[in-house]
Amino acid sequence: MLADRLNYIKSKILAAHAKRLKNANSPAAKLIAVSKNVDADIIEQAILSGQTEFAENKVQEALNKWPKLKETYPHIKLHLIGALQTNKAKLAVDLFDTIQTVDRIKLAEILANEAEKQNKQLNYYAQVNIGQEPQKAGVDPQELTSFITNCRQNIGLPITGLMCIPPAEMNPAPYFYLTAKLAKSHNCTNLSMGMSGDFAEAIKFGATEIRIGTAIFGTR
């Protein structure tokens, strides 16, 4: 059952957290349920089981499900974890609470502009292309300092977190380590890393939030 799977993952989060001697006093990583390809009635089951934070990777799909769910359950927080096109920025600012995929200056400018127009305060994370993969979105680690400085100082977009997706089929540990180091050196308090297959490892390296789809909702 969905509630059992949620509880199982929460117990795994606590177990991984307990192994982190260095930061034993910090709160355990937050569980974000990735509800892409999941129907609204199943999402509602997760909400009724106590899950409060969700993520989608497509604006259009989120628009089909979330306005109604958010109206019914206004305490729910929604994260965008997929690529955002500038022509959807307005819709994204309206619907989401956190945008984890800020990765270009043009997008940062449009988001800042939209948030001001809509008088909305969102959380913004920079997505880091931590494996420097040409096919993958995200800021190159070499350019992260200038990107974040530009966002914060010139554009007025307060980047408070980093998000990464390590290269597939590789040991994620070195990528988690590097992203955590970058977060620390850039004063990013939110560190979004770890998915169904590797979240315990991500927590070991300091993830403050993990994004779990399959382990909650099954394979889609």
Ligand SMILES: *Cc1c(COP(=O)(O)O)cnc(C)c1O
């Ligand atoms: C789908 C997705 C996840 C969740 O992955 P699972 O392996 O299903 O847990 C996490 N992050 C991003 C960016 C995703 O697109």
